Amino acid sequence: MTFRPDDLKRMYTTMVLIRKFEQNTIEIFSRRMKQGDFPGALHSSEGQEAIAVGVCSQLRKDDYVFSTYRGHGHAIAKGIPLEKVVAEVHGRSTGASRGYGGSMHLFDKSINFMGGNGIVGAGLPMALGTAYAAIKRGTDQVTTAFFGDGGASQGAFHEALNMAAVKKYPIIFVCENNHYAATTHVSVNCPIEDIGDRSKAYGIPGPVIDGNDIQEVANTVGDAVKRARGGDGPTLIECKTWRHRAHCMVIPEHRPGKDRRHWSARDPIDHLREVLTARGIANEATIQKLEFEAQEQLDAAVKFMENSPMPDPAEVLDVVYAD
């Protein structure tokens, strides 16, 4: 499917917004760390924006998404208001999780964003539950569960794919294979070339795609969503990609320069920019305008965060149990 110019421009702006958000967050965290503060763990998704935006472009507001600890992009692309994401990663009471969750635990019930996860692969079993709920209620909502190349080594991955396939649950399992689980290369985690091939063991489709090409991501996910809504069950999609940075802020870059150069020539934002100009959808001035709009959104969100209060410690136990 060919995407409309306005859709592509919107995708571009969201991808730029995610990248700018990640860079800004690292900047603020670095400043605080230099001051001897512990701002928390931070896992940048720079380089993987095409997957977050491409996947979510095919989802409805009421579709469920289970994210990962590298989930800022998913949250923004699914539609958590940017200021709530910024406020949460900086621990403000106005954050998506009111400061109780942090960078790894962004939630938004109003758009069925079911949270990031600090445990690798742990969102996949929960996706079974929302998928089942949709079937039981007779809605055609689908559930998307993101995970990485490391997550595919977890028992939870295999249990979830197996049960989803047996039950024909409407789930899109999106593997963001950025080739490293923390510092361990995927070849140490997986004995076969493509994680997508693990779909064969469960009798479901397992396309392996270029995760840095947003149109390919959106098209593949679109097909999987159609399949899921139509009652034909789950799909495993492996998106080959690359994160621009090391696993998290405290781990120094260790990946071979050759690989980094290979992937930096395949940046997803550069790629979409080339598509936009090649198709005559946007010239340099339009691109600059879109990037400026993203910057304005981010600036406003950061300002909102800075003006937001920290949570009240007197309320710390209020959210543990429901009445």
Next chain:
Amino acid sequence: MRTETATMRKIKPINAMNEALDSAMAADGDVVLFGEDIGAYGGVWALSKGLQRKYGQDRVFDTPLSECAIMGACTGAAMAGLRPVIEIMYVDFMTIAMDQLVNQASKIRLMSGGAFDLPMTIIAPCGAGTCEAAQHSNSPEAWFLNTPGLKVVMPSSVRDMNGLLKSSIRDNNPVLYLWHKVLYDLEEEVSDHDLEVPLGSAAVRREGTDITVVAYSLMAHRVLESAANLDGDVSVEIIDPRTLHPFDLDMVLTSLRKTGRLLVVHESPIRCGVGADIVRRVCDSGFDLLKSAPKVLGGKDSPIPFSKPLESAVVPQVNDIESAIRSIVKA
């Protein structure tokens, strides 16, 4: 009380739990039940017997043999607003589901800033005494009591098994409901009026004046037997907390005002156990009520061995309880 007009009938634990599920499912279309062998077969313990036929495969169904997936599906369904109930065939198998329960279900309400409720119930049999050896005989309630965000229910009587299961299902938090396998053939006469039991309310199983013994699940029965043996010699008051979190400390303190002596008995390992925590609470809130040092009689520092004499040696028996009571009262 209206009991004098009620029809009495005899039921066993599995009937009590099955009827509780039936009434919860009849009352609320969001209550669903799944797990291994739960659907067509009706559960290996007969927990769900007849329920799939009555409520359909979309509400009562079998899952693959995947405890992690079952617990995850339960958690996700609860997040989506259903009120799922699952059976884990033996509580020992919870280890496979542990991440989904203690890292996910118990924490999601907090991690989401209170946005998501997790109205889910996990039913599992526990306990030693059936010679099922080390991996089918655990009493791991302390693990879960050490997990903020969960509630833990451990009924001892048939009527409580019904009433507490209904309350667990109605609760908007993850509730772990553990019933003891040795009680499987226990029979009690109940009336329908008896079968409402809220979480967090203890019961006096026997009134007495010399010592308060706190015991739950199978041990509540074993302490009753010990108390009967000591009758005329020591007057034992038995408090069955029924739910370990929330815990009815008030009823324990009320009893201690009368007796001044405390023994806690449980089957689970004594180290860092439930009893230690009950003693801590009593020392915090009622130290002045104590005439002697509070004691705990618990499981030994051992996995549950297979052979009958070995198995019996690691969990408190009637005579162990009697000796413990005597030693405290004499002190």
